[in-house]
Amino acid sequence: MQKKIIKFTIFILIIFLMGVFFIGLSKDTFYSTKDLVGKKITGIELITFNDEKIFTEIDIKKNKFILINFWASWCGPCKIEHPILLKLQEEKNLRLLGVNFKDKKENALLFLKNLGNPYNNLFYDKIGKSAVNFGIYGIPESVLLNKDLIVIKKFIGPLSNSDFEYIKGVIKR
């Protein structure tokens, strides 16, 4: 009887370990932003590009939807997404905030002069500290927030046409 119990326990343990390994191996080991969706962004402090004033969540909250785009003139994919941002500029319910990330100001201004400025407000993040507050780990990245500063979606990489349609759909709801 005891031998049967031991055999059964070993069998259960093997099955359990196999299950743990199966779940562990099939789990996505890349950084995912799904945990950030639905979370409120707090402690926002963005430095304005021109006059280096502090822009806080009170200033941001004035709009129904906010898209914060992190970009730099040295970033190739940022050029790819730029036409999408220019199209989004036309949306009335959306306020576009651009955060220039670890860049030289003169290069950033030249970038906007050549490609157009889609941003309602422009900010400067010289050493990337402000970006950490939005869970940014590379550029381009964009965060769509509602007026309560809750993350609706985070876009990693350049914005695509499908992202544009998605944002349009959300802000028209």
Place this chain on the structure above:
Amino acid sequence: MKKTSIYIFIFLFYFNNSFAEKVSIDPNNIFKNLRCLICQGQSVADSNSEFAQTIKIVVNDKIQDGSSEKEIYDFLIDKYGEWIVYKPSLNKENLILWMLPYVIFIVGGIMIIMMLKNRRY
């Protein structure tokens, strides 16, 4: 006079201790436990990437501001999710994983006791 000296001593002792506690956080220990999200299998301590450099600045600033180690981890987990730490905290999703060694230890112990008892008879 004697009383005043004692009060000054207590104040200085307390102040020194509380200050020592604040500066005793070793940022390298925190860097070692943080995953570089854009690197392959490297911690923030090992990496020299832009991301790792920014995280190092943020952690150092938080230490300077008087944040505790837990507060720093909580902040980064809040921003980047549990994935950023190598040693995740105990939660309902990893409860089994944390408890498994103890369960195996107890079940194994019971099994050994049962086997030994069986041999005696």
